[in-house]
Amino acid sequence: MDNSNVKHWDNDHFLHPWEGMATLGKNDRTFIEGASGIHVMNEKGERLIDGPGGMWCTQIGYGREEMAEAMAEQARNLAYFSPFNNSNSTTARFAREIAKRAPGDLNNVFFTTGGSTAVDTAIRFVHFRNNLLGRPEKKKIISRQKAYHGSTFLAASVSGKERDRHWLDKADDLAHFLPDVNPLYRAPGQSEESFLKEKVSDLENAIVALGPENVAAFIAEPVLASGGVIVPPKGYHESCLNICKKYDVLYISDEVVTAFGRLGHWFASETVFGIQPDIVTCAKGMTSGYAPMGAAIISDRLIADVAGKDATFSNGYTYSGHPVSAAAGLKSMEIIEREKLLEHVRRVTPIFQDQLQQLGQIDIVTDVRGMGLMGCVQCSVDGDPQSDLGCDYEIGSQIDIECQKRGLLVRPVINMCVLSPPLIISESEIEQMFDVLRKGLEATSTWLSGIRGQ
Incomplete structure (x- = not known):
C-alpha cells in the first residue's frame, strides 16, 4: 500500500485530540x-x-485472533441493536459478568462509549437522584487538582489538570477542586502522616464551606493517572470515604484506568484501597482496546432511591451496550482469567x-x-x-x-x-x-x- 500521502492527509484532515493550534497542519507524527x-x-x-x-x-496485548473472531462472529450475527427499545444477550451477559466482579452492591451497569461519557453518566445520575429526592440544590461535585476525568463537558468540568482548563468553557459553578494530593509537594519536613491528615481535612473543610446540602459527590481516581500517576498517601481513600458518609456525600471512584487488571485486580477500589464506592466508572481495559466502551456501575442502594418513581433517566447513547464491543469485552475477560x-x-x-x-x-x-x-x-x-x-x-x-x-x-x-x-x-x-x-x-x-x- 502506498502511504506516501498519508502524512499530508493526516495534517490536512485529521484533527487529533489535544491538537495544538501552533503546529496545526505541520505535525510529523509516528x-x-x-x-x-x-x-x-x-x-x-x-x-x-x-x-x-x-x-x-x-x-x-495486540493481535489476538480469538478477539477478532469473537467480534467478527458477533458482527455477522448482529452488528447493532437499539438499546433504547431492545436488548441483546451478549450485552446482558457482559453486564452480568461485570456486576459479579464489581465491589459490593454495584450491580447496575450503564454502558457508555468510553470513560468521559461514563463520568458524565455518573454525574447526571447523581443529579437525577437528588432531584427525585427533593433536594435539587445538592449538585456540587468535589474533585482534585491534577485529576483527569474526561473531555466531555461535565467530565472536563470536574477535571483538575490546570493546563487543560485554559481555553474551553466548563461548568465552573459545578466543581470544587481540592489541593494537589501528590506527596512530592508536601511542605519541607512534613511527614506523610501529617500530609495525609491535611489532605483529608481539605475534603471535610470544603464540604463544610460549600454546605453539605449543596455537595452531591466526591469523584476520585484511585491513582491519578493522566495527572502523572500520582499515588495518594496510604489510607487517603478510606478516610475520604468516611468523610463522605459523615456528610451524605456520594463517592464516585473513577476506575477508567485502574479497573480490569492494571493494579492486578478486576477493580482496585475495594481490593486495593479498601473502599466501597457508590458508583464506579470504567472504560480503557474493558475491551483491551479492541473496541470502544465504558460504563458507570451504580449501587443497588442508589437505584432503590429512584426505582418506582414516575421519572425517566433521560441519558444514553446510540452505541450504549454495543454488541460487538460487548463481545470483545467478554472475550477479553475470558482471556484474562484463562491466562x-x-x-x-x-x-x-x-x-x-x-x-x-x-x-x-x-x-x-x-x-x-x-x-x-x-x-x-x-x-x-x-x-x-x-x-x-x-x-x-x-x-x-x-x-x-x-x-x-x-x-x-x-x-x-x-x-x-x-x-x-x-x-x-x-x-x-x-x-x-x-x-x-x-x-x-x-x-x-x-x-x-x-x-x-x-
Missing part, C-alpha cells in the same frame, strides 16, 4: 500500522515496545516498580512513582519539580525521540513519561523496556547539556 503482543509497528516497519499500552488500555493475567500482574509488579525506582539516579529525573503496572518518570532541566513549562515540553519531546530511536514508544505528558504496558508483559520485557528508557533519558540529559553549553 504512524502505528501494525501490532503484536506488547509491540507496535510504525510506518517504517520498525518494532517498538508499547510503553503506554495504547492509552492505558491494551491489557491482553491468569491478574495474578501475573501481581507477580511482576515488584520487578516493574524496582526498575522504575532505579531511574531516579539519572540527573534530569526529579521523581519516579507508580503502582501496579503504572509508572511515571518526571524530569526537569535543573532538578526542580516546578521548572519552566517551555523547557518541560522540550524534555518530554526529546525523551520521546530518543526512546523511539531505540525501540520504545513512550507517552510524554509535558515533562513526564507515563508507562502502562500491556498486562502480558514478561519479566525480561520489563527489563528491556526500562533499559531502553534509561538510555533514552541519559541521551536526553546529554542533549540538554549540549544545548545549555552553547
Whole structure:
C-alpha cells in the first residue's frame, strides 16, 4: 500500500485530540500500522515496545485472533441493536459478568462509549437522584487538582489538570477542586502522616464551606493517572470515604484506568484501597482496546432511591451496550482469567516498580512513582519539580525521540513519561523496556547539556 500521502492527509484532515493550534497542519507524527503482543509497528516497519499500552488500555496485548473472531462472529450475527427499545444477550451477559466482579452492591451497569461519557453518566445520575429526592440544590461535585476525568463537558468540568482548563468553557459553578494530593509537594519536613491528615481535612473543610446540602459527590481516581500517576498517601481513600458518609456525600471512584487488571485486580477500589464506592466508572481495559466502551456501575442502594418513581433517566447513547464491543469485552475477560493475567500482574509488579525506582539516579529525573503496572518518570532541566513549562515540553519531546530511536514508544505528558504496558508483559520485557528508557533519558540529559553549553 502506498502511504506516501498519508502524512499530508493526516495534517490536512485529521484533527487529533489535544491538537495544538501552533503546529496545526505541520505535525510529523509516528504512524502505528501494525501490532503484536506488547509491540507496535510504525510506518517504517520498525518494532517498538508499547510503553503506554495504547492509552492505558491494551491489557491482553495486540493481535489476538480469538478477539477478532469473537467480534467478527458477533458482527455477522448482529452488528447493532437499539438499546433504547431492545436488548441483546451478549450485552446482558457482559453486564452480568461485570456486576459479579464489581465491589459490593454495584450491580447496575450503564454502558457508555468510553470513560468521559461514563463520568458524565455518573454525574447526571447523581443529579437525577437528588432531584427525585427533593433536594435539587445538592449538585456540587468535589474533585482534585491534577485529576483527569474526561473531555466531555461535565467530565472536563470536574477535571483538575490546570493546563487543560485554559481555553474551553466548563461548568465552573459545578466543581470544587481540592489541593494537589501528590506527596512530592508536601511542605519541607512534613511527614506523610501529617500530609495525609491535611489532605483529608481539605475534603471535610470544603464540604463544610460549600454546605453539605449543596455537595452531591466526591469523584476520585484511585491513582491519578493522566495527572502523572500520582499515588495518594496510604489510607487517603478510606478516610475520604468516611468523610463522605459523615456528610451524605456520594463517592464516585473513577476506575477508567485502574479497573480490569492494571493494579492486578478486576477493580482496585475495594481490593486495593479498601473502599466501597457508590458508583464506579470504567472504560480503557474493558475491551483491551479492541473496541470502544465504558460504563458507570451504580449501587443497588442508589437505584432503590429512584426505582418506582414516575421519572425517566433521560441519558444514553446510540452505541450504549454495543454488541460487538460487548463481545470483545467478554472475550477479553475470558482471556484474562484463562491466562491468569491478574495474578501475573501481581507477580511482576515488584520487578516493574524496582526498575522504575532505579531511574531516579539519572540527573534530569526529579521523581519516579507508580503502582501496579503504572509508572511515571518526571524530569526537569535543573532538578526542580516546578521548572519552566517551555523547557518541560522540550524534555518530554526529546525523551520521546530518543526512546523511539531505540525501540520504545513512550507517552510524554509535558515533562513526564507515563508507562502502562500491556498486562502480558514478561519479566525480561520489563527489563528491556526500562533499559531502553534509561538510555533514552541519559541521551536526553546529554542533549540538554549540549544545548545549555552553547
